[in-house]
Amino acid sequence: MTGSDDNLGRDGASRPGPTDATVLVTGGAGFVGSHLCEALVADNEVRVLDDLSSGCPADVPPEATIVEGDVRDPATVREATAGVDVVFHEAALVSVAESVEKPLESDAVTSDGTLHVLDAARREDARVVLASSAAVYGHPESVPVTEDEPKAPTSPYGVAKLSADQYALRFNDLYGLETVSLRYFNIYGPRQNPEYGAVVSVFLDQATAGDPITVEGDGSQTRDFVHVDDVVRANLLAAETDHVGEAFNVGTGESVTIRELAETVRRATDSDSDVVHTDPRPGDIDHSLADVSKARERLGFEPTVSLEDGLTALHRERAAATPDPGDQATTD
Numbered sequence: 044m045t046g047s048d049d050n051l052g053r054d055g056a057s058r059p060g061p062t063d064a065t066v067l068v069t070g071g072a073g074f075v076g077s078h079l080c081e082a083l084v085a086d087n088e089v090r091v092l093d094d095l096s097s098g099c100p101a102d103v104p105p106e107a108t109i110v111e112g113d114v115r116d117p118a119t120v121r122e123a124t125a126g127v128d129v130v131f132h133e134a135a136l137v138s139v140a141e142s143v144e145k146p147l148e149s150d151a152v153t154s155d156g157t158l159h160v161l162d163a164a165r166r167e168d169a170r171v172v173l174a175s176s177a178a179v180y181g182h183p184e185s186v187p188v189t190e191d192e193p194k195a196p197t198s199p200y201g202v203a204k205l206s207a208d209q210y211a212l213r214f215n216d217l218y219g220l221e222t223v224s225l226r227y228f229n230i231y232g233p234r235q236n237p238e239y240g241a242v243v244s245v246f247l248d249q250a251t252a253g254d255p256i257t258v259e260g261d262g263s264q265t266r267d268f269v270h271v272d273d274v275v276r277a278n279l280l281a282a283e284t285d286h287v288g289e290a291f292n293v294g295t296g297e298s299v300t301i302r303e304l305a306e307t308v309r310r311a312t313d314s315d316s317d318v319v320h321t322d323p324r325p326g327d328i329d330h331s332l333a334d335v336s337k338a339r340e341r342l343g344f345e346p347t348v349s350l351e352d353g354l355t356a357l358h359r360e361r362a363a364a365t366p367d368p369g370d371q372a373t374t375d
């Protein structure tokens with residue numbers, strides 16, 4: 044059930060995490076979930092529970108089994124969880140803006156959905172690794188943020204994530220269920236859903252098209268951008284840690300201003316797009332930065348992908364996936 048040197052990841056390097064296990068990835072057709080499935084399928088039986096509301100079945104490796112269903116439905120969740128050893132719970136209503144428009148739905152999917160997953164996992168005695176979020180901290184009082192920072196989420200999304208995060212930890216205290224909450228910071232990488240307006244995708248699209256790169260406000264806001272491969276690794280480590288019933292920040296510990304991000308994107312794409320400034324977004328968080336020392340010490344987590352390398356690789360992958368207009372020319 045634990046990682047070994049025979050356990051090779053996509054890059055051929057050894058990876059931690061389960062082997063010969065049955066794992067469930069909720070939201071496995073989405074951005075993080077599909078990368079997790081890729082890391083797991085070679086050595087495990089992988090099941091995906093996804094309602095395909097935003098996820099794409101083509102992104103799920105063919106060796107995995109897709110159960111199309113909703114985490115809001117307890118019977119579906121129970122069925123999908125039958126016989127599993129580990130659940131990686133990624134499904135959620137992910138868009139902050141959508142959560143503001145539909146707070147009841149946000150709560151039902153992200154908080155209640157997590158409760159159904161935890162309840163089903165308890166019946167199976169399966170470990171649960173939960174996708175929590177830096178949104179639980181709201182506007183942090185200071186950065187870098189440790190796990191003990193006051194929790195003051197500013198959106199229904201953040202409130203629902205905090206509820207999910209706390210339910211996961213309380214299921215450990217109350218029922219002895221092995222749970223780990225991973226509080227992801229700003230993730231980027233291939234197959235990120237562009238509809239959520241993730242700043243990395245927006246800037247890459249603008250730079251690639253030669254359009255101006257639009258920085259909201261003066262660009263001095265800071266974020267902690269973590270590559271999806273590092274997030275997958277944190278999940279695999281969480282699946283086998285002895286430190287259950289705990290929450291961990293998952294970021295890089297590196298602070299990047301949005302202005303620096305725009306410049307890095309320009310370099311990575313070899314673009315001469317101008318960087319322009321628009322009105323600041325109301326309520327935007329000024330500074331977000333993970334203190335990852337707890338994950339380092341207790342999980343053995345080490346972020347490995349620099350922003351420059353991650354963005355350059357992402358630009359190449361996106362360019363390779365986009366058909367060359369010349370290839371579509373006809374001779375008619």
Ligand code: NAD
Nearest residue numbers: 070072073074075094096097098113114134135174227230
């Ligand atoms: P994503 O939207 O790409 O993936 C979410 C998946 O969940 C999708 O495949 C979607 O179809 C599925 N889903 C949504 N509602 C569902 C429901 N009711 N039942 C079953 N499946 C459902 O999002 P992502 O970026 O991969 O995020 C994964 C997790 O990480 C989420 O829990 C998100 O809140 C959390 N997170 C992401 C980031 C980030 O930067 N991407 C940051 C912090 C936390």
